[in-house]
Amino acid sequence: MGTAINPPDTARTQASASRRRGRLQLLLILLLTLGPMVLATGMYKLKFWVPDSRSYHGEMIGNGQGRAALGVQTQESRWQLLVTAPRTCAVDCQQLVYLARQIQVGLGRDASRATHALAMAQPLADDYAALLQREYPQLQRYPLDLPSYTQGAQGNGAAQLWIIDPHGNLVLRYDPRVKGKDVLNDLRHLLKLSNIG
Incomplete structure (x- = not known):
């Protein structure tokens, strides 16, 4: 078969x-x-x-604006803590300048990856300028173009602290009431995630 x-x-x-x-x-x-x-x-x-929660403390700037939108012209290639003062550098501005320097120092071994700077629309008072020269030798100072700043910063005319990445992009903005520890934590987190600067 x-x-x-x-x-x-x-x-x-x-x-x-x-x-x-x-x-x-x-x-x-x-x-x-x-x-x-x-x-x-x-x-x-x-x-x-x-998610409604967030891990940063400032106001996120996610629209691709750069330093030039604030009226500041520079080619800094490191992370930057920039204090902007559209008026005179009064008490709130001076507090932010002090805070920016303390935050940079607080970065420890990463301190060389960041700088601190002040951009002003008006000249500094002579006594404060002398103090900055003496006690803040690494503070970079820039002129602030007020019309550009007024349009780009969308602030209320008060001094503000900005974290800017090495490409010149605005990342976070803080008002004068910010706590230094919050800014330091935000910047440490950014440096940890970033391979640039």
Whole structure:
């Protein structure tokens, strides 16, 4: 007697089942690769499942503005703690200048990755200028273009402290009431995540 051969219906059924398995596998592969991208895009566009908490203390500047939007022209290639004073450098401005220097010192071994600077629209009082020359020898000073600053900073005319990345992009903004520890923690976190500067 000869060997038994599968009837034609059984072979068709097996081929059909094999095709269905192949289609299911292809569908799963597409779902696993495209699904996360579609979900992330939907979360971004429709603002759902976005966490309310944040890990930074200042106001995030995420619009691509650079130092030039503040009316400050410089080519600093390190992280920068920039104090801006659209008016005279009064008590709040002087406190932020002191805070910027203390934060840079507080960075410890990463202190060389950051600088502190002051940008002013008006000249400093002679006694404060002498104090800065004597006690803040590494403080960089820049002129502040007031029309650019007024348009770009969107502030209330008070002194502000900015964290600026090595490419010159504005990252975070703080008002004069900020706590030094909060700014230090934010800057440490940025330096930890960054390979630049």
